[in-house]
Amino acid sequence: MSEGARQQQKKQTRGRILDAAGRLMADGRGLDSLGLREVAREAGLAATSLYNHFPDMEALGLALIDRACFHLRSSMAEGRRSMIEVGAARAVRELVARFVRFQQDYENEFRLLVQQRLGRRSSYRRRIHGELQLMVNELAEDVREAVAAQDRPPVPAQREAEAAIAVMFGLGIAMLDVSPARRRELADNAGDQVEIIALGGRCWAAGDRL
Amino acid sequence: MSEGARQQQKKQTRGRILDAAGRLMADGRGLDSLGLREVAREAGLAATSLYNHFPDMEALGLALIDRACFHLRSSMAEGRRSMIEVGAARAVRELVARFVRFQQDYENEFRLLVQQRLGRRSSYRRRIHGELQLMVNELAEDVREAVAAQDRPPVPAQREAEAAIAVMFGLGIAMLDVSPARRRELADNAGDQVEIIALGGRCWAAGDRL
DNA sequence: TGTACATCAGTGAACGCGCGTTCACTGATGTAC
DNA sequence: TGTACATCAGTGAACGCGCGTTCACTGATGTAC
Numbered sequence: 001m002s003e004g005a006r007q008q009q010k011k012q013t014r015g016r017i018l019d020a021a022g023r024l025m026a027d028g029r030g031l032d033s034l035g036l037r038e039v040a041r042e043a044g045l046a047a048t049s050l051y052n053h054f055p056d057m058e059a060l061g062l063a064l065i066d067r068a069c070f071h072l073r074s075s076m077a078e079g080r081r082s083m084i085e086v087g088a089a090r091a092v093r094e095l096v097a098r099f100v101r102f103q104q105d106y107e108n109e110f111r112l113l114v115q116q117r118l119g120r121r122s123s124y125r126r127r128i129h130g131e132l133q134l135m136v137n138e139l140a141e142d143v144r145e146a147v148a149a150q151d152r153p154p155v156p157a158q159r160e161a162e163a164a165i166a167v168m169f170g171l172g173i174a175m176l177d178v179s180p181a182r183r184r185e186l187a188d189n190a191g192d193q194v195e196i197i198a199l200g201g202r203c204w205a206a207g208d209r210l
Numbered sequence: 211m212s213e214g215a216r217q218q219q220k221k222q223t224r225g226r227i228l229d230a231a232g233r234l235m236a237d238g239r240g241l242d243s244l245g246l247r248e249v250a251r252e253a254g255l256a257a258t259s260l261y262n263h264f265p266d267m268e269a270l271g272l273a274l275i276d277r278a279c280f281h282l283r284s285s286m287a288e289g290r291r292s293m294i295e296v297g298a299a300r301a302v303r304e305l306v307a308r309f310v311r312f313q314q315d316y317e318n319e320f321r322l323l324v325q326q327r328l329g330r331r332s333s334y335r336r337r338i339h340g341e342l343q344l345m346v347n348e349l350a351e352d353v354r355e356a357v358a359a360q361d362r363p364p365v366p367a368q369r370e371a372e373a374a375i376a377v378m379f380g381l382g383i384a385m386l387d388v389s390p391a392r393r394r395e396l397a398d399n400a401g402d403q404v405e406i407i408a409l410g411g412r413c414w415a416a417g418d419r420l
Numbered sequence: 421t422g423t424a425c426a427t428c429a430g431t432g433a434a435c436g437c438g439c440g441t442t443c444a445c446t447g448a449t450g451t452a453c
Numbered sequence: 454t455g456t457a458c459a460t461c462a463g464t465g466a467a468c469g470c471g472c473g474t475t476c477a478c479t480g481a482t483g484t485a486c
Contacts, residue, residue: 200410
């Protein structure tokens with residue numbers, strides 16, 4: 001408490017560094033292509049100052065990934081509770097809409113997550129993999145609750161969640177390079193795909209097989 | 211024809227360069243981290259010799275991507291014709307199996323495609339995007355043919371194909387970091403997911419909605 | 421409240437290194453007469 | 454068939470540049486008495 005001023009200043013500088021890195025990734029650049037000096041320059045600092053905030057470049061990258069995971073998580077959590085009551089059809093569309101909003105509000109961070117999911121550093125991969133696993137599990141839980149609330153027979157919620165998340169990430173990637181009109185079209189298609197998945201889950205639950 | 215020896219030698223050297231680059235990517239490294247000198251050294255050439263085969267590093271990368279696309283395409287084409295007769299249940303499993311085989315036989319190339327699908331160079335992105343689009347279209351065509359051959363009502367084949375490919379790429383990515391036993395488990399799950407998608411397509415075709 | 425000391429965010433020089441690309445070259449292969 | 458010339462895959466030196474990290478430092482902020 002008494003050391004406030006210095007600590008606060010430090011936290012602020014740390015934020016400036018992360019913001020600077022984020023800005024540099026804005027034009028389609030990947031984390032791997034960011035240089036220490038470049039980030040420092042953008043943040044208005046001497047290159048060596050970064051070492052007062054991150055032990056090395058890997059730690060800086062991990063901080064950026066953590067931030068992206070936080071945004072993903074909070075975007076997807078938004079209005080999650082209300083999903084159970086609105087009925088399956090609307091719930092599916094709103095799920096996709098939430099993901100699209102995240103992709104648009106944090107496009108760089110979305111790209112960061114997808115890129116580093118297969119990146120060179122296993123610390124990055126593990127962090128992202130864990131986050132996606134949580135996302136799948138939470139979605140599966142929501143599906144189970146919603147189905148139970150409607151007194152329907154239990155569906156293969158885990159598989160549905162996995163497929164839906166795969167579809168949405170595919171959507172996010174496809175949306176990166178195209179016009180807004182085409183984006184809407186892609187999002188509608190993805191909505192249909194998730195609906196097909198949910199329908200398929202019901203059939204599966206009823207014992208149907210191919 | 212008469213200039214054969216020299217041309218043939220050149221083609222062979224070009225192959226050696228691509229092989230060398232492929233070998234260097236074997237330990238989880240990305241295309242972006244490959245250096246000109248490094249590739250040349252691995253290929254047993256002077257660094258500058260690479261310029262006799264590729265105008266710049268971008269062209270080398272594109273050649274690697276082309277090769278990967280070719281392998282993806284031929285892997286997925288393999289046995290494609292027989293899919294119509296075996297019935298939907300087996301066809302779905304074999305589809306996933308073909309993709310898994312590609313992912314295992316050409317793991318580096320699979321990684322290359324997924325990574326560069328969001329890479330910095332738009333030439334790479336376009337190339338890969340076009341290939342995936344073809345893949346989706348061919349799968350959708352197969353689905354339509356198979357459904358027609360069984361006198362079923364037409365399903366939303368394009369949406370099913372998009373969703374199935376998204377699921378399979380998700381599978382391929384998830385398989386990269388895990389044990390063989392876990393890989394089989396993931397592949398089974400993905401098979402279930404694609405089956406759910408196909409079931410959902412039938413419901414959709416019958417006019418069902420959520 | 422005033423003073424002496426400790427902490428530590430930020431600095432600038434320096435380290436060795438590999439980057440992609442250019443250039444003028446060498447010498448084997450191919451071509452024309 | 455022999456000879457003179459053209460082509461061109463491969464070479465080694467050199468270009469300017471930024472990389473991540475280390476180090477000893479400065480000076481403002483915080484702490485203890």
